[in-house]
Amino acid sequence: xxxxxxxxxxxxxxxxxxxxxxxxxxxxxxxxxxxxxxxxxxxxxxxxxxxxxxxxxxxxxxxxxxxxxxxxxxxxxxxxxxxxxxxxxxxxxxxxxxxxxxxxxxxxxxxxxxxxxxxxxxxxxxxxxxxxxxxxxxxxxxxxxxxxxxxxxxxxxxxxxxxxxxx
Amino acid sequence: xxxxxxxxxxxxxxxxxxxxxxxxxxxxxxxxxxxxxxxxxxxxxxxxxxxxxxxxxxxxxxxxxxxxxxxxxxxxxxxxxxxxxxxxxxxxxxxxxxxxx
Numbered sequence: 001x002x003x004x005x006x007x008x009x010x011x012x013x014x015x016x017x018x019x020x021x022x023x024x025x026x027x028x029x030x031x032x033x034x035x036x037x038x039x040x041x042x043x044x045x046x047x048x049x050x051x052x053x054x055x056x057x058x059x060x061x062x063x064x065x066x067x068x069x070x071x072x073x074x075x076x077x078x079x080x081x082x083x084x085x086x087x088x089x090x091x092x093x094x095x096x097x098x099x100x101x102x103x104x105x106x107x108x109x110x111x112x113x114x115x116x117x118x119x120x121x122x123x124x125x126x127x128x129x130x131x132x133x134x135x136x137x138x139x140x141x142x143x144x145x146x147x148x149x150x151x152x153x154x155x156x157x158x159x160x161x162x163x164x165x166x167x
Numbered sequence: 168x169x170x171x172x173x174x175x176x177x178x179x180x181x182x183x184x185x186x187x188x189x190x191x192x193x194x195x196x197x198x199x200x201x202x203x204x205x206x207x208x209x210x211x212x213x214x215x216x217x218x219x220x221x222x223x224x225x226x227x228x229x230x231x232x233x234x235x236x237x238x239x240x241x242x243x244x245x246x247x248x249x250x251x252x253x254x255x256x257x258x259x260x261x262x263x264x265x266x267x268x
Contacts, residue, residue, distance in 0.1 A: 051204050
């Protein structure tokens with residue numbers, strides 16, 4: 001069972017190191033194999049594999065890729081990614097609102113609906129655009145806030161646990 | 168700072184000794200704050216090897232796959248003394264600050 005787990009891990013690791021120099025990759029694989037067999041002999045294979053993380057994450061550590069050193073960083077990096085995506089979305093809203101006059105945040109007092117998009121209401125319609133002059137500026141402001149928060153989170157994630165980030 | 172401390176710790180345990188990965192980890196056992204473990208020691212050793220502070224050689228093992236033994240290079244020995252001095256000064260300064268509380 002131990003040998004199977006070691007073989008499977010090494011096969012995945014070899015695939016993850018495929019883009020690395022051939023001799024360097026073989027060096028890492030041989031040393032990892034030696035380490036895992038020694039830990040298996042001590043009855044500590046599961047604990048060791050858990051500490052090493054996925055073969056992909058372990059391979060990334062040899063390239064000095066930030067974010068791969070600690071699994072604890074992943075939620076922070078995910079949150080950072082979401083904030084950056086939201087920042088892009090708000091930037092998009094700002095640009096479209098600036099370029100397309102009929103784009104905006106529309107409300108309809110009769111139906112109670114609120115819509116972000118294009119609309120060309122007739123003069124008798126109950127639809128009204130809100131924040132017409134400020135939507136682009138507000139979106140840009142929110143975009144900058146999201147981008148800033150995302151950047152701070154990413155920087156903190158990369159700064160922590162740096163012993164495993166040999167870059 | 169932790170990266171520098173981890174590197175200093177590895178240079179210190181290799182000073183005068185040739186060790187393989189698990190032996191290095193055993194020498195560092197109890198120093199959890201360094202962040203060195205089975206999953207992080209080899210990337211750090213590889214970086215230090217690339218930087219020329221340590222060198223390595225493979226040794227066949229009778230019990231399994233070959234082992235890679237690490238030792239200090241002259242560059243590593245040259246780096247160790249000033250790093251250790253800096254650390255001693257830093258520790259003394261921090262102790263003084265903390266004791267003033």
